[in-house]
Amino acid sequence: MPLPMSSSAPPLRKGRRGTGAVTLRQVAELAGVAPITASRVINTPEQVSPEVRERVLQAVRQTGYVPNLLAGGLASAKSRMVAAVVPNLAVSVFLDTVQTLNDALFARGYQLMLGQTGYATEREDALLEAIIGRRPDGIVVTGVVHAPEARQRLLASGIPVVETWDLSDNPIDMAVGFSHAAIGQQVCDYLRLRGRQRLGLITANDERALRRAGSFVAQAQAAGLPPVAVVNVADSRTLHSGRTGMARLLSEQPGLEAVFCSSDLLAMGAVTEAQCLGRRVPDDVAVVGFGDFAFVADTVPSITSVHINGSRIGQLAADYLMARAEGRPTGERVVDVGFSITERDSA
Amino acid sequence: MPLPMSSSAPPLRKGRRGTGAVTLRQVAELAGVAPITASRVINTPEQVSPEVRERVLQAVRQTGYVPNLLAGGLASAKSRMVAAVVPNLAVSVFLDTVQTLNDALFARGYQLMLGQTGYATEREDALLEAIIGRRPDGIVVTGVVHAPEARQRLLASGIPVVETWDLSDNPIDMAVGFSHAAIGQQVCDYLRLRGRQRLGLITANDERALRRAGSFVAQAQAAGLPPVAVVNVADSRTLHSGRTGMARLLSEQPGLEAVFCSSDLLAMGAVTEAQCLGRRVPDDVAVVGFGDFAFVADTVPSITSVHINGSRIGQLAADYLMARAEGRPTGERVVDVGFSITERDSA
DNA sequence: TTGAAAGCGCTAACAA
DNA sequence: TTGTTAGCGCTTTCAA
Numbered sequence: 001m002p003l004p005m006s007s008s009a010p011p012l013r014k015g016r017r018g019t020g021a022v023t024l025r026q027v028a029e030l031a032g033v034a035p036i037t038a039s040r041v042i043n044t045p046e047q048v049s050p051e052v053r054e055r056v057l058q059a060v061r062q063t064g065y066v067p068n069l070l071a072g073g074l075a076s077a078k079s080r081m082v083a084a085v086v087p088n089l090a091v092s093v094f095l096d097t098v099q100t101l102n103d104a105l106f107a108r109g110y111q112l113m114l115g116q117t118g119y120a121t122e123r124e125d126a127l128l129e130a131i132i133g134r135r136p137d138g139i140v141v142t143g144v145v146h147a148p149e150a151r152q153r154l155l156a157s158g159i160p161v162v163e164t165w166d167l168s169d170n171p172i173d174m175a176v177g178f179s180h181a182a183i184g185q186q187v188c189d190y191l192r193l194r195g196r197q198r199l200g201l202i203t204a205n206d207e208r209a210l211r212r213a214g215s216f217v218a219q220a221q222a223a224g225l226p227p228v229a230v231v232n233v234a235d236s237r238t239l240h241s242g243r244t245g246m247a248r249l250l251s252e253q254p255g256l257e258a259v260f261c262s263s264d265l266l267a268m269g270a271v272t273e274a275q276c277l278g279r280r281v282p283d284d285v286a287v288v289g290f291g292d293f294a295f296v297a298d299t300v301p302s303i304t305s306v307h308i309n310g311s312r313i314g315q316l317a318a319d320y321l322m323a324r325a326e327g328r329p330t331g332e333r334v335v336d337v338g339f340s341i342t343e344r345d346s347a
Numbered sequence: 348m349p350l351p352m353s354s355s356a357p358p359l360r361k362g363r364r365g366t367g368a369v370t371l372r373q374v375a376e377l378a379g380v381a382p383i384t385a386s387r388v389i390n391t392p393e394q395v396s397p398e399v400r401e402r403v404l405q406a407v408r409q410t411g412y413v414p415n416l417l418a419g420g421l422a423s424a425k426s427r428m429v430a431a432v433v434p435n436l437a438v439s440v441f442l443d444t445v446q447t448l449n450d451a452l453f454a455r456g457y458q459l460m461l462g463q464t465g466y467a468t469e470r471e472d473a474l475l476e477a478i479i480g481r482r483p484d485g486i487v488v489t490g491v492v493h494a495p496e497a498r499q500r501l502l503a504s505g506i507p508v509v510e511t512w513d514l515s516d517n518p519i520d521m522a523v524g525f526s527h528a529a530i531g532q533q534v535c536d537y538l539r540l541r542g543r544q545r546l547g548l549i550t551a552n553d554e555r556a557l558r559r560a561g562s563f564v565a566q567a568q569a570a571g572l573p574p575v576a577v578v579n580v581a582d583s584r585t586l587h588s589g590r591t592g593m594a595r596l597l598s599e600q601p602g603l604e605a606v607f608c609s610s611d612l613l614a615m616g617a618v619t620e621a622q623c624l625g626r627r628v629p630d631d632v633a634v635v636g637f638g639d640f641a642f643v644a645d646t647v648p649s650i651t652s653v654h655i656n657g658s659r660i661g662q663l664a665a666d667y668l669m670a671r672a673e674g675r676p677t678g679e680r681v682v683d684v685g686f687s688i689t690e691r692d693s694a
Numbered sequence: 695t696t697g698a699a700a701g702c703g704c705t706a707a708c709a710a
Numbered sequence: 711t712t713g714t715t716a717g718c719g720c721t722t723t724c725a726a
Contacts, residue, residue: 019424021505023703034713039705049711064503069480070421071703074718077366079417081460081481089449090442099436102463111477112461113428116449130458133416134428135368156411158368239645265642272647295612298586300619370719381697386721396695418719421702 022065031059042067073135082138082321083113083131087206090237093263093291093310094142097164100314101140108322110137124150132157138321143208144168144175160324162317165308166208167334173324176316176335180208183306183339184215187260187288190341192223196258196286200229202245202266204236209262212290216260229253236262242269243276250277256285258347264289264296267303271346286347301345308339369412378406389414420482429485429668430460430478434553437584440610440638440657441489444511447661448487455669457484471497479504485668490555491515491522507671509664512655513555514681520671523663523682527555530653530686531562534607534635537688539570543605543633547576549592549613551583556609559637563607576600583609589616590623597624603632605694611636611643614650618693633694648692659684 028038033052040047041056048056059065073079082105086094102112113136115127128150131139138160145151145163154161154172161172168175191199199220203213217228231248233241242261246269249256261267267289271281279285281301289296292307316335323330375385380399387394388403395403406412420426429452433441449459460483462474475497478486486506491513492498501508501519513524538546546567550560564575578595580588589608593616596603608614614636618628626632628648636643639654663682670677 018702019505021703024705025703035703036705036714037712040712043705047711052712064500066476066479066504068421068482068703070417070426070482071718072705074415074417074421074720075703075705077705077718089436089446090439092437092439095437098461099463102436102461106463106474106477109477111481114445114449114459114461116446116453127453129413130453130456132413134458135415135417153411157413158366237641239642243645268642269645272645276647294584295586295615298590298616298619300623365718368719372719382719383698383721384696387696390721394695399695415719418702419721421704422719422721424702424721 021068022063024065024067027056027059027063027065030063031056077135078325079135079137080109081111081113081134081136082140082318083115083134083136085115085117085127085131085139085141087117087142088237089114089116092293093308094165096310097142097314097317100311101318102314104315104318105321110322125153128153132159135159137325138162140164140317140321145172160321162320164313164317165310167336169334171333174317174320174330174333174335176313176320176337178308178337178339180211181215183290184212184217184260185219186341187212187306188216188219188223191258191260191286191288191347192220192225194258194286194347197225198229198253198255198257199225200231200249200253200256200259201261202231202233202242202249202259202270203262204241204266205232205234206236209236209290212262213260229256233266236266239265239269239272242266242271243273244269246270246273247277250274250279250285258286258288260288260290262290264291264293264303264305267305267346268296268299271299271301271303282346288341288347292342297344304344304347305342306339307342309337312337368415369410371412371414374403374406374410374412377410378403424482425672426482426484427456428458428460428481428483429487429665430462430481430483432462432464432474432478432486432488434464434489435584436461436463438610439640440655441512443657444489444661444664447658448665449661451662451665452668455665457669472500475500479506482506484672485509487511487664487668492519507668509667511660511664512657514683516681518680521664521667521677521680521682523660523667523684525655525684525686527558528562530637531559531564531607532566533688534559534653535563535566535570538605538607538633538635538694539567539572541605541633541694544572545576545600545602545604546572547578547596547600547603547606548608549578549580549589549596549606549617550609551588551613552579552581553583556583556637559607559609576603580613584612586612586616586619589613589618590620591616593617593620594624597621597626597632605633605635607635607637609637611638611640611650611652614652614693615643615646618646618648618650629693635688635694639689644691651691651694652689654687654689656684 025035028035038056140162144166163175166177203209220228231245233245235241267287271287289303289305292305296303372382375382385403487509491510508519510522515522550556567575578592580592582588636650636652639652643650
């Protein structure tokens with residue numbers, strides 16, 4: 001029987017009426033407990049007695065309740081989201097990192113937010129604002145953040161940042177990557193020690209590829225080799241660029257003996273073009289790639305490539321962010337995961 | 348001069364103390380307006396007089412205020428996030444879709460949340476709960492959702508869902524994709540009309556690839572061709588699977604005249620292996636791939652492949668979700684983006 | 695055009 | 711172990 005004085009239509013003046021989704025309060029009411037108790041059943045079940053816990057879980061099942069993590073995040077100042085900022089998803093060299101990051105985070109109840117900068121600094125600021133506004137518990141960026149405004153924004157946000165795929169003397173929080181300069185140098189030595197003198201380079205225009213290229217050229221010079229023939233290509237993701245790059249190198253430098261490419265796709269294109277032009281790989285011209293994608297082991301000839309453990313980078317980034325989120329001590333601020341040159345038939 | 352009765356240390360009993368980030372209230376105070384007015388400057392600036400607007404914007408700049416979209420999302424029941432669920436990011440066939448989706452959403456102030464199912468239904472439920480809990484304004488899934496529990500969860504959530512890369516008679520909300528059965532059929536006809544009789548198939552084990560395979564086999568049978576030789580491979584993302592698949596097909600069926608592969612990487616591996624075994628492609632054996640990745644145009648021989656406009660799928664998904672979010676009328680519930688066979692040298 | 699009040703759904707802090 | 715209270719930072723509703 002309704003209370004005599006209860007008005008039939010609720011006044012419902014100011015404020016809102018919600019979305020209609022089941023709320024924690026409804027679950028709590030159904031279970032006959034306070035909302036905070038229901039909250040504990042979900043977040044810290046060990047703090048609740050078994051009987052009460054079971055009653056609440058029953059109510060959760062009955063109603064199909066799915067906690068509103070937006071509300072939880074607002075209240076606890078923990079969104080349980082992490083943002084990953086990559087230049088471009090299609091550059092599969094980052095995919096391993098993103099995938100491992102995603103898996104490691106998901107296992108701990110975190111969700112990944114994606115951001116693509118498209119290699120354009122201009123878009124970066126809008127992207128950072130969009131990301132920071134969602135208050136992620138961590139941000140993983142590809143490369144070191146150099147732009148002062150971006151650094152400032154990230155620093156000011158107070159959100160833990162992991163810079164990846166490169167090293168930094170002065171990371172915002174943590175950097176996990178490897179030395180691009182060392183790669184250029186070692187690939188040059190690798191070729192030189194195998195008797196190659198006339199070297200060439202097919203490189204994309206992104207910052208890190210250019211760093212590898214620069215140290216490759218410098219090392220060749222230091223070793224007294226002839227000047228390195230260099231071709232810049234716009235797109236590191238197509239065989240086509242590799243083919244046109246190799247064609248240009250060979251026309252400019254018919255005596256070319258080895259080429260270092262800034263990606264495996266470029267390398268494969270380079271190999272293809274060399275063969276089409278009647279050169280034998282590696283007998284006439286050797287080719288080294290970068291990334292060590294799965295497919296380079298199965299081409300003919302198989303392609304020698306610089307191997308990066310992208311998955312490890314993702315794992316270390318996740319470990320750092322989880323440690324920060326849980327207030328645990330974090331390890332080194334800069335981690336060098338190194339690289340290796342996987343020798344195959346092409347060089 | 349401070350008010351005489353003002354206590355020097357705020358009591359700060361129950362409740363919380365925030366994260367220290369600049370809030371809308373602080374901006375409003377600095378600008379000398381009510382919080383709601385500052386909110387309007389950010390969200391609906393045309394509702395605010397120019398003078399007040401400028402004062403608030405000045406305060407925003409001064410403080411470096413970044414709106415808390417979690418709070419805004421909670422209050423407005425619009426998170427401005429969309430979730431994308433893919434089997435695996437490394438399957439680059441979906442990358443175009445995800446990338447276009449991301450770009451289209453970002454341009455409208457939405458952020459993409461990523462979810463990987465890893466082709467495992469078991470993980471799907473946890474993933475859906477994690478996603479729905481974050482109350483995205485839309486969910487884009489790869490493939491049609493068949494599992495009844497998953498369908499039920501999505502339906503119950505009330506969140507708009509776009510199923511992609513496949514068609515459905517009964518989509519949850521909208522489906523945008525193409526007919527895998529039609530592909531198998533047409534590729535079979537394509538080969539048959541070019542005089543190929545002894546057909547083979549190298550296929551991954553995922554649902555949609557198997558659907559293409561099934562209709563390919565059925566069509567061959569209907570046309571009175573000899574039984575199709577079929578090889579299942581675990582991984583569609585490696586040349587290696589393509590090579591071993593082709594090796595098996597050729598040993599079982601030395602007279603093989605054409606092979607349809609469930610991905611371009613498989614196709615490339617198949618071509619490579621065929622050549623290693625002394626077969627000419629396409630003279631002895633033709634190869635057709637799926638996906639029409641950028642690289643297949645530049646291999647030798649270039650590879651004939653089934654082309655899907657993945658980017659268009661992403662764009663249509665974004666269009667639908669934005670229309671729903673803004674309460675605009677939506678178009679067709681099922682959109683067939685079709686496919687085409689790009690003829691190249693390998694078939 | 696501007697503002698006061700009232701929450702959105704949840705959890706931290708404190709109390710019993 | 712359970713509950714009360716007071717917000718988290720924002721926007722909707724209603725009123726001026």
